[in-house]
Amino acid sequence: MANQRDIKRRIKSVGNTKKITSTMEMVATSKMKKVQERLNQSKPYEVKVNEIIKNLMAAGFSTIHHPLFREVAQPSRCLILQITGNRGLCGSYNTRVIEKTITFKEQLESEGKEALLYVIGKKATSFYNFIKTSMFKVGLNAEDKFSFDDAAKIGEELTKLFISGEVHEVYVSYTKVFSSANQKPEIIKLLPIAPEMEIDHDVLPAANMDYIFEPSPADIFSYILPLYLKVKIFTCFLEASYSEQFARRVAMKNATDAAKEMIKELTVTYNRVRQDKITTEISEIVGGAAALE
Amino acid sequence: MERVINCSILTPEKQIYEGQVGFAVVQAHDGEMGFLYGHSPLISKLGIGEVRLNNPKSVDYLVIEGGVVEIKDNRLIVLAEKAYKKSDLSAQELESKMKELDAQMNQMDKFSEEKFELKLEKDKLKVRLKVAKR
Numbered sequence: 001m002a003n004q005r006d007i008k009r010r011i012k013s014v015g016n017t018k019k020i021t022s023t024m025e026m027v028a029t030s031k032m033k034k035v036q037e038r039l040n041q042s043k044p045y046e047v048k049v050n051e052i053i054k055n056l057m058a059a060g061f062s063t064i065h066h067p068l069f070r071e072v073a074q075p076s077r078c079l080i081l082q083i084t085g086n087r088g089l090c091g092s093y094n095t096r097v098i099e100k101t102i103t104f105k106e107q108l109e110s111e112g113k114e115a116l117l118y119v120i121g122k123k124a125t126s127f128y129n130f131i132k133t134s135m136f137k138v139g140l141n142a143e144d145k146f147s148f149d150d151a152a153k154i155g156e157e158l159t160k161l162f163i164s165g166e167v168h169e170v171y172v173s174y175t176k177v178f179s180s181a182n183q184k185p186e187i188i189k190l191l192p193i194a195p196e197m198e199i200d201h202d203v204l205p206a207a208n209m210d211y212i213f214e215p216s217p218a219d220i221f222s223y224i225l226p227l228y229l230k231v232k233i234f235t236c237f238l239e240a241s242y243s244e245q246f247a248r249r250v251a252m253k254n255a256t257d258a259a260k261e262m263i264k265e266l267t268v269t270y271n272r273v274r275q276d277k278i279t280t281e282i283s284e285i286v287g288g289a290a291a292l293e
Numbered sequence: 294m295e296r297v298i299n300c301s302i303l304t305p306e307k308q309i310y311e312g313q314v315g316f317a318v319v320q321a322h323d324g325e326m327g328f329l330y331g332h333s334p335l336i337s338k339l340g341i342g343e344v345r346l347n348n349p350k351s352v353d354y355l356v357i358e359g360g361v362v363e364i365k366d367n368r369l370i371v372l373a374e375k376a377y378k379k380s381d382l383s384a385q386e387l388e389s390k391m392k393e394l395d396a397q398m399n400q401m402d403k404f405s406e407e408k409f410e411l412k413l414e415k416d417k418l419k420v421r422l423k424v425a426k427r
Contacts, residue, residue, distance in 0.1 A: 041307040048303065048372055052336060052363055148305040148374075211365075214337035215322065223338055224361060227374070234305055 004277065007270040011263055018259035024089070025252035031144060032245035036180070039238045046231050053228060055211060056221055067163050068225050071192050075168035077114045079136065079161065080105060081154070081190070081233075083174040083240040084121030086141045091254075093175065093247035094123045100185040101173040116167065143241065151234035158233075159226055162191045174236045175243035183243035188236075190229065296330035298364070300346060302355060302371040309376045310355060316347040317369055319362055326362075334365040339373065341417055343424050354379040354427045356420055382425040391418050 002010075082101045084094045105115040116136035119125050125138045142150055161167050170191040175183050213220055300317055302310040317328045320342025339360045346353040360373035394415050401408045 038306070042305050044301075044308065045303045045305050045372060048363070048370055049361075052361060052372075055336065055363075151305075152374075210334055212333060212335040214326075214335060220336060220338055220361065227361075227372075231305055 002273070004270065004273050007266055007273060011266045011270065014259050014262050014266065018256055018263070021252045021255040021259060025249055025256060028245045028249040028252060032242060032249060034144065035238060035242040035245060039177070039235070039242060042235060042238065046235055049224065049228050049231055052224060056217055056224070066221065066225060068159070068191065068193050072168040075113060077116065077167045078108055078169040078171065079116045079118055079158070079167040081118045081158065081170065081172045082120065082124060083172070083237060084119070084124040084141070085244040086122040086143060088123055089251060090244055090248035091251035093244055094121070094127075097173060097175055097185045098124055098127060100187060104171070104173065104187050146237055146241065148230070148234055151237060152230045155226065155230035155233050158191065159229060172233070172236050174240040177239045177242055183246060190232065193225065193228075298328060298330055298332070298367045298369050300369040300371075302344065302357070302373060302376055304373050304376050309378060310346070310353070314346040314348055318345040319371060320344065320357060321362070328364055328369055330367055332364050332367070336361060336363045339371070342420055344371065354424045356382070356424045358417055377421060379424050379427060382421050384422060384425040387418055387422045387425055391415070391422065394418065
């Protein structure tokens, strides 16, 4: 059994680790709350943009001619935008997204499509380098400094690639927030814009047909579609960032709990060793005294 | 019943304004556009310019930079790409930025892509300055 001093040293070191993990937990919690706030603030905008697109479609304006809707008959080159974190210590957050992306990539390849990777996040980048998978482009995750302008830049870049015909489909792989305690990695199709925005006739009253469009539906349409993409990418990033902070918080909480448990066990061992030592010493003294008589 | 419209101004980052106004003027893509109670449903593209929200007692000034406006059932929604409240802008800061831009522009060739971008930036600054001085 380890001696008294060794155990004491271990208790101290575990205690230090516990301090660090519990601080990180608090930091992650506060960051998570901030992102949640931003997510809530940006939600009405997204909803509204969707609504206007729906209204435009309800106005009988044909969408199929817009280049962003154009589907290639035989898509052979796809781009996957993967959003992950820069840092580790967040449980299985990064691995889960990477796993999902790789499975999806293999699936595309089995269909005879070429899949390019656009990776955001330092952790994932170094992982792909490690398994020697080539990436189309890499970028850092701006984390809490991420602004709408950054999303706009990525959106424009992807749109350009798509319109020039360099890639035929664009997907986003990120962690979707289903509820405040439930996030799962998801892959969504970004381009061509799927006409999934079905018009629910019950929700839209007939009065919607009377909209005046200024300058013209087509102009507004070609303006709002890129905006829609940017907003979509922006919310994807925010959701990914929320999930990352959530995952980190959970991981750090577990680590803190484990450290607490460990300290408890070590203290018990320490006391036992100490008691043993005292008992041995007493019996030695008693034995020594008996020998003198 | 009071003849007011519900107005909200949103950007992707946050909600800038929410409230009831009597008369609203926004900068549309080709000029200013005014909204009163009972306006027919309309969707329009926005330009770079100021937004004036008139209440019986006060007037609120904001800057918007591109976006879309929608009015329906006396509910006005401005979806701006960027928006600033008057209180968020400081005239002094903007003026010094303006000078910086001018200096940069003077150093450039007569026609270049960068100059065009700077010109756009300057237009935005001008509007912000105008609102800041209100």
